[in-house]
Amino acid sequence: MNGSAARRSTLPGFGLTMGLTLTWLSVIILIPLAGLFLKTFELSLDQFWAIVTSRRTLSALKISFGLSFAAALVNLVMGTIIVWALVRYRFPGRRLFDAIVDIPFALPTAVAGVALTQLFAQKGWLGAPLAELGIKVAFTPIGIFVAMIFIGIPFVVRTVQPVLIDLDVEIEEAAASLGANRWHTVFRVILPSLIPALLTGFALAFARAVGEYGSVIFIAGNLPNVSEIAPLLIVIRLSEFRYADATAIAVVMLVASFLIIFAVNRLQRWAQTRIPAH
Amino acid sequence: MSQPQAWSVPRDNVHTEPGLIRFVIVAIAVLFLTVFVVLPLVVVFAQAFSKGVGAYFSALSDPEALSAIRLTLLVAAISVGLNLVFGVAAAWAIAKFEFTGKTFLITLIDLPFSVSPVISGLVFVLLFGAQGFWGPWLQAHNIHVLFAVPGIVLATIFVTFPFVARSLIPLMQEQGTQEEEAAISLGASGLQTFFRVTLPNIKWGLLYGVLLCNARAMGEFGAVSVVSGHIRGETNTMPLLVEILYNEYQFVSSFAIASLLAMLALITLVVKTVLERRLDEGQIPRDD
Numbered sequence: 162m163n164g165s166a167a168r169r170s171t172l173p174g175f176g177l178t179m180g181l182t183l184t185w186l187s188v189i190i191l192i193p194l195a196g197l198f199l200k201t202f203e204l205s206l207d208q209f210w211a212i213v214t215s216r217r218t219l220s221a222l223k224i225s226f227g228l229s230f231a232a233a234l235v236n237l238v239m240g241t242i243i244v245w246a247l248v249r250y251r252f253p254g255r256r257l258f259d260a261i262v263d264i265p266f267a268l269p270t271a272v273a274g275v276a277l278t279q280l281f282a283q284k285g286w287l288g289a290p291l292a293e294l295g296i297k298v299a300f301t302p303i304g305i306f307v308a309m310i311f312i313g314i315p316f317v318v319r320t321v322q323p324v325l326i327d328l329d330v331e332i333e334e335a336a337a338s339l340g341a342n343r344w345h346t347v348f349r350v351i352l353p354s355l356i357p358a359l360l361t362g363f364a365l366a367f368a369r370a371v372g373e374y375g376s377v378i379f380i381a382g383n384l385p386n387v388s389e390i391a392p393l394l395i396v397i398r399l400s401e402f403r404y405a406d407a408t409a410i411a412v413v414m415l416v417a418s419f420l421i422i423f424a425v426n427r428l429q430r431w432a433q434t435r436i437p438a439h
Numbered sequence: 440m441s442q443p444q445a446w447s448v449p450r451d452n453v454h455t456e457p458g459l460i461r462f463v464i465v466a467i468a469v470l471f472l473t474v475f476v477v478l479p480l481v482v483v484f485a486q487a488f489s490k491g492v493g494a495y496f497s498a499l500s501d502p503e504a505l506s507a508i509r510l511t512l513l514v515a516a517i518s519v520g521l522n523l524v525f526g527v528a529a530a531w532a533i534a535k536f537e538f539t540g541k542t543f544l545i546t547l548i549d550l551p552f553s554v555s556p557v558i559s560g561l562v563f564v565l566l567f568g569a570q571g572f573w574g575p576w577l578q579a580h581n582i583h584v585l586f587a588v589p590g591i592v593l594a595t596i597f598v599t600f601p602f603v604a605r606s607l608i609p610l611m612q613e614q615g616t617q618e619e620e621a622a623i624s625l626g627a628s629g630l631q632t633f634f635r636v637t638l639p640n641i642k643w644g645l646l647y648g649v650l651l652c653n654a655r656a657m658g659e660f661g662a663v664s665v666v667s668g669h670i671r672g673e674t675n676t677m678p679l680l681v682e683i684l685y686n687e688y689q690f691v692s693s694f695a696i697a698s699l700l701a702m703l704a705l706i707t708l709v710v711k712t713v714l715e716r717r718l719d720e721g722q723i724p725r726d727d
Binding site for chain 2: 171172173174175177178179181182185186189190191192193194196197199200239242243245246247249250252254258260261262263264265267268269270271272273274275276277278279280285286287307310311314343347368371372373374375379392393395396399402404407408411414415418419421422426
């Protein structure tokens with residue numbers, strides 16, 4: 162990128178492509194999203210508040226956000242372990258398992274949903290042994306939790322992996338030569354430099370799980386106040402033609418996910434200033 | 440979302456963990472991925488073929504299944520095609536020119552990634568539904584958007600919006616503008632420059648974006664489910680049919696359709712890996 166702004170403008174097509182971009186963006190994204198917020202303004206503040214704080218809505222939001230947070234925590238820990246194994250060690254099938262990490266990205270959510278349900282149902286491959294231990298996964302909140310773990314794992318792995326690969330070995334060697342034992346090197350030197358990537362991965366997994374629908378609804382059981390996620394409540398309100406209710410819940414979720422995205426952007430800027438580029 | 444990356448070879452230096460710890464970490468990683476990722480995939484095929492190959496193929500040749508496959512292909516073709524044109528235009532404007540608000544524009548293009556699929560469908564219900572902004576007008580003119588193919592296409596375009604643009608922008612920014620400027624100064628027209636100079640340089644990145652866009656378009660469930668209306672044989676895409684058949688306990692049929700989608704996902708992953716390798720090799724613009 163060494164062309165100055167003046168030289169760049171010698172290329173044709175800026176007006177055309179920019180016009181096309183802004184038009185398409187407005188038609189597909191901006192106008193529909195603006196419609197969502199406009200619809201909310203038809204509600205008075207009291208009405209909005211009454212919908213959002215009704216028992217069923219609050220339960221759904223709590224289930225969605227609470228379980229997503231817990232699942233993202235599991236992803237954070239397991240993702241770190243997986244990245245460590247994939248980057249630092251050699252083992253048979255390493256490349257295969259590296260590719261497998263992307264499956265939750267690639268598999269359509271409805272397929273993941275029916276597969277997880279079948280797997281964890283009372284007669285399923287994993288559901289049956291778990292049932293003998295007295296643990297019921299499918300059609301309970303644990304099922305939601307499991308589906309959210311499935312959907313979130315690639316976010317942590319794919320965010321942290323490039324950072325661990327790029328990490329300078331020299332820092333480790335310096336730490337070791339200064340007398341730090343391996344434990345100290347890992348927890349005082351390596352993991353701290355992974356923190357921005359880990360937090361970003363956590364936030365992305367969290368945001369994805371909050372909005373997730375397809376892979377969750379089959380295994381969830383969908384009992385109001387117990388195992389009903391917020392996106393499903395939106396769908397139910399729509400089918401009852403209670404558009405205002407659906408919209409209010411959607412706005413709460415949208416604002417939450419925008420806040421998460423904002424946090425991720427700040428995190429990435431922080432990471433860039435913290436770790437000098439090499 | 441996953442950037443192309445070169446694999447660094449793990450170093451077997453002295454600065455590593457004791458053998459037992461290494462073994463435990465690898466075992467945990469492999470066990471976790473097997474239980475949470477591999478087994479669900481295996482279940483799909485096991486269930487699809489649980490009543491034999493004959494039942495599998497008769498499930499797939501059911502008229503309802505065929506109509507869902509046709510609709511999915513149609514919706515994907517339209518939405519990928521439109522997003523391809525938009526994505527190339529957006530990448531050209533963003534990567535080849537300097538202007539204020541560029542970061543903000545990229546954030547707007549990325550928006551659909553952070554919106555719940557259900558909300559992506561909901562926004563179109565609010566615009567075109569019976570109680571929506573334009574619903575009454577559409578009804579008066581007998582135009583069907585919601586619970587019809589146009590609604591499904593719109594929702595699919597919304598959720599697949601960023602893929603092509605996002606895979607082209609970093610690539611085209613890295614390649615700069617020198618080659619295009621040279622072509623223009625030698626008298627090439629804008630279109631000639633794009634097709635003869637830019638396109639050969641970005642073809643793998645473009646294919647990468649189209650691949651991911653297509654996978655998502657064919658597999659989208661939440662957004663499409665909200666706008667489709669689930670009219671049998673008419674507005675059911677493959678993922679929606681998976682849901683309907685599953686809820687009717689027609690497991691073989693449901694998982695047979697699901698197995699097609701799973702194969703699509705696997706093929707996408709393989710091609711993606713190949714393309715990432717190509718992209719790694721082709722980072723530097725050609726000299727000729």
